[in-house]
Amino acid sequence: MKKVLLIFGVISLLVFIRPALGLNKDINPNNTITSVQADQVNQVEEGVYDGAFKGIKQFYNYTGFANASAGNLIMILIGIIFIYLGIKFDYEPLLLIPIGAGVIIGNVPFVAGNQTGIYEAGSVLNYLYFGVVKGIYPPLIFLGIGAMTDFSSLIANPKLMLLGAAAQIGVFATFLGALYLGFNLPEAGAIGIIGGADGPTAIFLSSKLANGINLLADGTVVKNLIGPIAIAAYSYMALVPVIQPPLMRLLISKEDRKIKMKPPRAVSQKEKMIFPIVALLLTTFISPSALPLLGMLFFGNLLKESGRTERLADTARTKLIDIVTILLGVTVGASTQADIFITKDSLMIFGLGAISFVIATMGGLFFAKFMNLFLKGDDKINPLIGAAGVSAVPDSARVVHHEGLKSDPTNYLLMHAMAPNVSGVIGSAIAAGIILSFLG
Amino acid sequence: MSHMLLYIDQISEGYIILITGLLIVFSALLTLAVFFKFGLPVLLYIYKVITKRKDKKIKDISIEADESFTGEVAAAISAAIHLYLHEQHDNENAILTIKQARKLYSPWSSKIYGTHNRL
Incomplete structure (x- = not known):
């Protein structure tokens, strides 16, 4: 030495x-x-x-010292806050820590023109970001989600599927809100999907509609909103345990919160195998634009339920989804380069995102109450599970479960809440497909 | 003026997308729900009828799934089976049989073996 x-x-x-x-x-x-x-x-x-x-x-x-702008420093601080939230409060650390690190990476100031930044053609980060821009990562994530998800509670109680549809009101309400704030139709569509509370779907749709490449009818180029939309969707997903409980307590009476639902019937393996195939056919025939998402979701589920492809399912739900999550998290984080990210639009998107989460949760809760009007006795559902219709899997189901336990320590809602939760995933993917087919 | 027109046009198109979109999402998930509520039991019933053994009558096969057999029952049964199989290790046969090794003599270092037997 x-x-x-x-x-x-x-x-x-x-x-x-x-x-x-x-x-x-x-x-x-x-x-x-x-x-x-x-x-x-x-x-x-x-x-x-x-x-x-x-x-x-x-x-x-x-050096970074010479090129630093206030925006860079603010964004680096935000990155550190993300990491702090992930570690200290355990809010979706698997997302917040990669994104937080990505935000720091993306905002270290540099001299343009040396193929360093994520938006410079040819840079390494730009190549990794390709998977986001072209919508490659989201279907792969959906494959893993499919291989993880157990749809049996949904098969046992199919009527809970409607709660997943009800929560999509958030998507369309935000879409309208964005239009009123002056966004173009495609941009508004991409912003609306934040209400679906589904990160991969939000990235998929924004990469198709608000990617900074497409031309609008009047000849102008659409804005690149992938970064703000993805960050808004993921950060609000991480904040589900903060946003949802107050709304639940506000809208659902104490008696209703104590409703015990009868345990779901056991579902046979045959039913579980038929589900992904039938659901794939039905949903994609109705909304073919959602094919990349729903196709991969149900394919992953078939791998899990077929009983013959355990190896493939195991890879999809562990290694593959981990790899894609790492790449997605870091590149989405790095895409928040201050000079592109800190705009009035981003602020408005964050505001709209919060509202859309609130509307989606309320939509689910109200629809659950509405369904209870028609259900009798044993069949009544606990309206709390409506909140799980937003598709932040499985966080919102967990939040519902905790809220249920607070009202009645013997009331276990987790399995019941998983049904609207997974149908929310299907619902938001269908909604994304519809918006894409209207505006794409 | 034209900008204003465009703006109004966008909003009205937005409402159209809002209503049709919600309708389609609801109808898609409703179709799924209806299929799994009514269609799937019938499918399974037909499957059972086709694959029934000769000694069984069609009458004995029911369309409805057994509602009283809940996931909780299944979980209890599978937990019991798991525990039972897991505990089997504790009840293994304690008698160890020492079998005589087939080859008593190994010539690996023997000079005399080498002289008698050409390897």
């Missing part, structure tokens, strides 16, 4: 004193006039310091 340091030190010393020793090519070695020599040496010395200063100055100009 000492030797290496010594050699390195000697070499660096040589490099530094090279001009002084007269090894530079700039210096004319044939100058033999002695009277001028002294002058020459002075000049050379000046040149050395000048060069050193210039080098240091140039080096400084390339």
Whole structure:
């Protein structure tokens, strides 16, 4: 080790004193006039310091300190807050920590033109971001989700599927809100899907509609809103445990919160195998634009339920989804480069996102109450599970379960809440398909 | 003026998308729900009829799934089976039989073996 340091030190010393020793090519070695020599040496010395200063100055100009703007610093702070929230409060750490790290990576200031930033063609980050821009990562995530999800509670109690549809009111209400705020139709569609509470779907739709490439009818280019939409969707998904409980307590009476639902019947393996095939056919025939998402979702589920492809299902639900989540998280985080991210639009998107989560939750809760009007006795549903219709799987089901336990410590709602939760995933993918077919 | 017109047009189109979109989402999930409520039991019934054994009568096969057999019952049964299989390790046969090794003699380091038997 000492030797290496010594050699390195000697070499660096040589490099530094090279001009002084007269090894530079700039210096004319044939100058033999002695009277001028002294002058020459002075000049050379000046040149050395000048060069050193210039080098240091140039080096400084390339550093983050010289290029930092307030926006960069704010975004880095936000990245650190994301990481803090993920670690300290355990809010979806698998998402918030990659995204937080990505936000920091994306906002380290740099000099443009060296293929460094995520928006510069040819940079490594840009290649990784390709999967987001072209909507490649979301279907892969859906494959993993399909291989993880147990649809049996939904098969046992199919009427709960309607709660997943009811929560999609949030999507369309936000869409309308965005239109009133002056966004174009495709942009508004992409913003609306935040209400679906489904990160991959939001990225998929925004990469198709608001990608900064498509042309509008009047000839202008649509804005690139993938970054803000993805960040809004994922951060509100992480905040489900904060947003939903107050709404539940506000809208559902104490007696209703205590309703015990009868346990779901056991579902046979045959039914579980038929479900992905039939659901795939029915939903994609109705909304073919959602094919990449729903196709992969039900394909993943078939891998799980067929009983013959356990290896494939295992890869899809562990390694594959982990890899894609890492890439997606970091690149979506890095796409929040301050000069592109900090705009009035992003702020409006964040506002609309919060409202859409509230509307979606309320839609689910009210529809559950509405369904209860027609159900009698044992069949009554606990309206709390309506909140799980937003498709933040499985967080919102867990929140519902906790709220149920607070009212009645013996009331276990988790399995019941999973039904609207997974149907919310299907519902938001269908909604995305519909918006895409209208505006794409 | 034209901008204003465009704006109004967008909003009205937005309402159309809102209503049709919600309708389609609801109808899609409703179709799914209806199919799994009514269609699937019939499908399974037909399957059972086709694959029934000769000694069984069609009358004995019911369309409705057994409602009293809940997931909780299934979970209890599977937990019991799991525990039973898991505990089987504790009841293994304690008698260890020492079988005589087939080969008593190994010539790996024997000089005399080497001289008698050409390897």
